[in-house]
Amino acid sequence: MIQPTNRAVRASRLKFLLVVLVFAVPIIAAALLNLSGWQPTGKAYGEPILPQRNFEQERVRIQLADGKLWPWRDSSPRMTLIALAGPGCAIHCMQALTKMAAARITLSDNMTRLRLLYLGQPPADAATNGMENYWQLGTDVDGSLGIYRPSAPDSVSALLVESDGTALTLYPDGFDPSGLRKDLQKVIH
Structure with missing residues (x-):
């Protein structure tokens, strides 16, 4: 050897x-x-929710228009985009809501992985403008999400919530809807 x-x-x-x-x-x-x-750090258009909150664990109750409670955990994993309207949702608010619904549509095959939830007094013409075709309408029973609601008239903010009820991102009043669309395309694939 x-x-x-x-x-x-x-x-x-x-x-x-x-x-x-x-x-x-x-x-x-x-x-x-x-x-x-x-x-x-990555380029995100919303603001992270810190400290993180889990609406399922906190038992945040959202009552839908049909009287049922909003299920934070769905039958299939789907994220939720919550629109929180300021007082008197009118033209600017409706434009933002329309762009948020359009952002969901641009997800194409993955659009079913995002639920749209509107909290607040619906605009006067909600039934005639087709809002109910895209948005579930509801009420924050205990006011648990009030800190995210804008105070300016005719305004809207948005929250992106993970499928387990964890709040991920806040889009405050005046946010860029195209930035929201880009964020959605990153997280929903």
């Missing part, structure tokens, strides 16, 4: 060590970045 030389043994150990380092360095770097508190 031929014995390897010391030089060959050292070379193979060095190669092995280099292979281990190739895999270990990124893991160590990620751990150090995480421990330092750094988190990657």
